[in-house]
Amino acid sequence: MTPATDDDLHAYADGQLPEARRPAFEQAIARDPGLAAQVAEVRRQNASLRDVLDGWLAEPVPQRLLDAARPPARGAGWRRLLAPIAASAATLVIGLAGGWYARDAALERAGLPTTFPRQAALTHALYAADANRPVEIWAAEEKRLANWLTRRLGFPVHAPDLNSAGYALVGGRLVAGSERPTALFMYENAAKNRLTLQARKPPPGADDTAFRYAIEDGVGVYYWIDDNCAYALSGTLDRAQLLAIGRMVYAELAEKK
Amino acid sequence: MAAAAIARGLDAAFARIAGTSAMSVDPPLPHPDLVAAIPRLRRYARVLTGDATRADDLVQETLARGWEKRRLWAAGTDLRAWLFTIMHNVFVNQRATNMRDAQNVSLDGDGESGTAWQLPVRAPQQAHVELVEVLRELSRLPREQREVLVLAAVEEMRYEEIAAVLAIPVGTVMSRLSRARDKLRRAVNEPRTDAPAPLKIVR
Numbered sequence: 275m276t277p278a279t280d281d282d283l284h285a286y287a288d289g290q291l292p293e294a295r296r297p298a299f300e301q302a303i304a305r306d307p308g309l310a311a312q313v314a315e316v317r318r319q320n321a322s323l324r325d326v327l328d329g330w331l332a333e334p335v336p337q338r339l340l341d342a343a344r345p346p347a348r349g350a351g352w353r354r355l356l357a358p359i360a361a362s363a364a365t366l367v368i369g370l371a372g373g374w375y376a377r378d379a380a381l382e383r384a385g386l387p388t389t390f391p392r393q394a395a396l397t398h399a400l401y402a403a404d405a406n407r408p409v410e411i412w413a414a415e416e417k418r419l420a421n422w423l424t425r426r427l428g429f430p431v432h433a434p435d436l437n438s439a440g441y442a443l444v445g446g447r448l449v450a451g452s453e454r455p456t457a458l459f460m461y462e463n464a465a466k467n468r469l470t471l472q473a474r475k476p477p478p479g480a481d482d483t484a485f486r487y488a489i490e491d492g493v494g495v496y497y498w499i500d501d502n503c504a505y506a507l508s509g510t511l512d513r514a515q516l517l518a519i520g521r522m523v524y525a526e527l528a529e530k531k
Numbered sequence: 532m533a534a535a536a537i538a539r540g541l542d543a544a545f546a547r548i549a550g551t552s553a554m555s556v557d558p559p560l561p562h563p564d565l566v567a568a569i570p571r572l573r574r575y576a577r578v579l580t581g582d583a584t585r586a587d588d589l590v591q592e593t594l595a596r597g598w599e600k601r602r603l604w605a606a607g608t609d610l611r612a613w614l615f616t617i618m619h620n621v622f623v624n625q626r627a628t629n630m631r632d633a634q635n636v637s638l639d640g641d642g643e644s645g646t647a648w649q650l651p652v653r654a655p656q657q658a659h660v661e662l663v664e665v666l667r668e669l670s671r672l673p674r675e676q677r678e679v680l681v682l683a684a685v686e687e688m689r690y691e692e693i694a695a696v697l698a699i700p701v702g703t704v705m706s707r708l709s710r711a712r713d714k715l716r717r718a719v720n721e722p723r724t725d726a727p728a729p730l731k732i733v734r
Binding site: 280281284285288290315316319320322323324325326327328330331332333335336338339340342343344345346404407 | 560562565566569570571573574577578587590591594595598661662665666669680681683684685687689690705708709712715716719
């Protein structure tokens with residue numbers, strides 16, 4: 275067996291080590307606490323780099339860059355002049371669909387962060403599709419995960435048990451919210467369908483709310499505020515199934531208090 | 532004419548709802564994906580230039596170049612990686628031009644104003660000091676190491692993708708990554724007390 279190389283160490287920490295080399299590397303980690311510590315250090319460093327730089331994504335996008343993203347087609351000049359008129363005409367004439375257009379324009383200007391459910395859906399889509407590293411800390415270290423997230427969010431969080439709905443905890447991570455850090459817990463069922471539960475502090479003065487539902491880019495989101503914490507449960511399940519799991523989460527969280 | 536603009540807007544909106552691109556023939560670049568890529572392009576541009584204004588100039592130039600070269604983008608492939616590649620090339624070419632222009636050579640030799648290295652306003656408030664430290668030490672890494680580190684650790688690109696974006700062998704990606712991580716780890720663990728860093732904190 276070839277010994278673990280420096281390249282293996284980085285690839286493993288980044289979730290990029292080829293499947294074939296993984297068992298050997300994991301054995302090497304088990305034998306060598308120093309190596310395990312190095313992996314942990316690289317992962318910690320990755321997490322803090324993301325903590326720092328993810329915040330930049332939330333900054334408003336200058337109009338000149340949005341303009342540069344538009345096709346420079348013939349007649350671009352007058353089209354730009356007419357765009358606001360077209361947007362408002364669309365809003366007036368075709369209500370809902372026009373609303374989407376105007377809303378998208380507003381979203382573009384705002385940068386990445388938007389409403390909580392939209393952000394939850396985008397975050398879900400991003401990480402649920404990640405085969406290698408959907409989470410920062412795996413379920414095997416659930417206690418450490420909860421402690422870490424509790425420390426970073428500034429209030430107690432834990433992953434509710436959704437096994438009775440057929441969803442096992444995959445793990446979790448910290449994600450950059452538009453205003454405050456957000457805890458993400460990911461679950462997976464036997465069919466490899468993934469759900470995420472995201473939790474963060476609501477804006478000051480926000481009251482408890484009932485379950486609300488939104489569909490964002492094909493991802494269903496139930497979101498609510500309970501006891502000074504905002505939750506969003508996201509997945510591609512149908513609405514009724516998602517709601518049933520949402521109720522379970524709600525009950526479980528209420529029970530633990 | 533207005534109707535055409537409305538139709539375009541609706542196309543984009545529906546494409547977004549369906550999660551696909553309805554704009555397949557002309558223009559070939561999916562506008563929603565392009566817009567969605569902007570925050571990441573800006574972030575990487577700041578890491579490259581170290582200067583907030585130059586970073587946005589670089590993004591603007593990258594988007595313009597993307598539209599010019601749109602026939603070269605193979606639909607369905609990773610638009611982000613393609614844009615990062617364009618940005619890298621634009622940046623390298625601009626630097627070559629600036630190097631020839633003596634007036635643009637600044638004292639630190641790299642023309643970095645440091646205005647980009649600001650802690651995001653919305654950075655998590657906890658562990659604030661630690662994050663400031665990480666950002667400052669990242670800004671001090673040689674650019675070759677910084678770009679590889681950010682692409683791997685923050686953009687979570689595959690090493691092969693990084694090699695393609697930067698037009699270097701994968702082996703070079705690995706050695707730069709290893710050096711960057713090592714240097715950053717040492718710097719953060721043993722804070723230096725000498726020269727002030729080109730860092731401003733926005734509060």
